[in-house]
Amino acid sequence: MCGQRQTGAETSMIDLSARAPQAPSRTRFLLYENPIAGVARRTLTDDVLSVLQRRGCSVTRLSPGADLALLDWDRLANEQDAILSAGGDGTLRHVAARVPQDVLPIGIIPRGTGNVLAEEIGLTRSPARIADALMHGPAVTATGARANGxxxxxxxxxxxxxxxxxxxxxxxxxxxxxxxxxxxxxxxxxxxxxxxxxxxxxxxxxxxxxxxxxxxxxxxxxxxxxxxxxxxxxxxxxxxxxxxxxxxxxxxxxxxxxxxxxxxxxxxxxxxxxxxxxxxxxxxxxxxxxxxxxxxxxxxxGEPKLALIVPETYAARIGAGVMPALQRT
CATH class of the missing domain: 2.60.200.40 (Tumour Suppressor Smad4)
Structure with missing residues (x-):
């Protein structure tokens, strides 16, 4: 059965599967959220989680303010399928800066003010469609840049x-x-x-x-x-x-x-x-x-590179396939 656990440093994993017509179904999620992000969409996170849980997914909800840099990512990479960033563009940047590359793909629940990234990848505000993307959407490489490091x-x-x-x-x-x-x-x-x-x-x-x-x-x-x-x-x-x-x-x-x-x-x-x-x-x-x-x-x-979960429509538009499986050594 699905459920949520409240913890300061919980669990996560990923399988991005070799190139295939469709990304494998993800069912285990680690959630990091910005509790003060957004105005009208403060219930969106719970709505998305409800859909995921009805579909048999488990969600591990990090405690507010959890220090992502201190988590045991080697362990999490074997226990979860993806990390979810619930908030705005700044929240995603915060998560991506603290999660080691090539460990877990990152999906977003867009509940910030601007949500530029959600607009960029065509992610709607429908809880059901967000859940679809998180479970089945391809993980594509998004290449970032550095400003003064x-x-x-x-x-x-x-x-x-x-x-x-x-x-x-x-x-x-x-x-x-x-x-x-x-x-x-x-x-x-x-x-x-x-x-x-x-x-x-x-x-x-x-x-x-x-x-x-x-x-x-x-x-x-x-x-x-x-x-x-x-x-x-x-x-x-x-x-x-x-x-x-x-x-x-x-x-x-x-x-x-x-x-x-x-x-x-x-x-x-x-x-x-x-x-x-x-x-x-x-x-x-x-x-x-x-x-x-x-x-x-x-x-x-040129870097850092982010394994970003996107809707299939976006991946099709840019001609991207599913990322190769991340190799654990």
Whole structure:
């Protein structure tokens, strides 16, 4: 029978099976959740777990605040099939940074504010469909990048959006969700634009007033930032937005909301593997929607690599098969 256990450091395993038409059924899950993530979807975790349990799955629920780095992952890899990250994009980044690579695939229960990753892979908010993906969805390789040594998987923003995230009242965000961004966005719009000095792959040099670094197509949830980036694509796509005052920045924001930023006059779009950004004063940075201090910043694409459980429709769209079985030595 299925059930939940409350513990500070519990169990987990994985079998990603050799290339096959369908990933094997997973029935044993280790759950890590961010209890304060999201506003309207705080019941989504329990709803998904109820579906999994009705289907005969067991779920080991970690105690809130459990230190993932201290868990016995060798043991867990023989006792569980996957680890679940219940929260937003920041929660997934936290989990991925602390779970050793090539041990367990990671699935998500999207209950954050933006849920960019869920939008990216086409994961709906239906508990039944989330459970389907967690049990049967292929595990594909998602390649991340490092910002000053710290991993991220989706995007980084330097300048305007970094400042807005830095000024965000997280308690207000937890209570009200996206409306909490209104005040910090307006405040950031009124601030002087920085002069950002950007170096791409040690060669191309450019100046900008706002820089976006994309490792995924989506930004801020459902907004489409890039036609060229993707978790399955090599390298990063860098957007260099020129300085130009309030009206130009509002125009850029409108274009971003319409998915037309790449077509805006003066916006440069470049592929890159390594990026360095500096400024005359400490401009703010965000990665995957979380505040990340200030410049200078060094970004390098290529690792860490994440075994990410995705819906079959996403795997089919990117032409990905099931990952080869992880080898235990």
């Amino acid at each position: 710290q991993p991220f998987y989706l995007m980084a923003g330097i300048g305007f959006d970094g400042e807005a995230v830095r000024r965000l009242d997280t308690d207000f965000k937890q209570k009200w969700g996206k409306p909490a961004y209104t005040r910090p966005v307006l405040t950031s719009l009124a601030m002087p634009e920085p002069r950002l000095r950007v170096s791409l792959d040690g060669g191309r040099q450019a100046d900008a007033g706002w820089v976006l670094v994309a490792n995924a197509r989506r930004y801020g949830g459902s907004f489409k930032l890039s036609n060229h980036a993707g978790l399955h694509q090599p390298g990063l796509i860098v957007y260099l937005l020129p300085r130009g005052g309030l009206i130009r920045r509002l125009t850029h924001l409108t274009a971003l909301g319409l998915g037309a930023l790449e077509r805006m006059p003066g916006v440069e779009v470049w592929p890159a593997m390594e990026i360095e950004i500096r400024s005359d004063f400490p401009s703010a940075v965000q990665i995957d929607g979380d505040a990340f201090g200030t410049l200078p910043l060094k970004v390098k694409w």
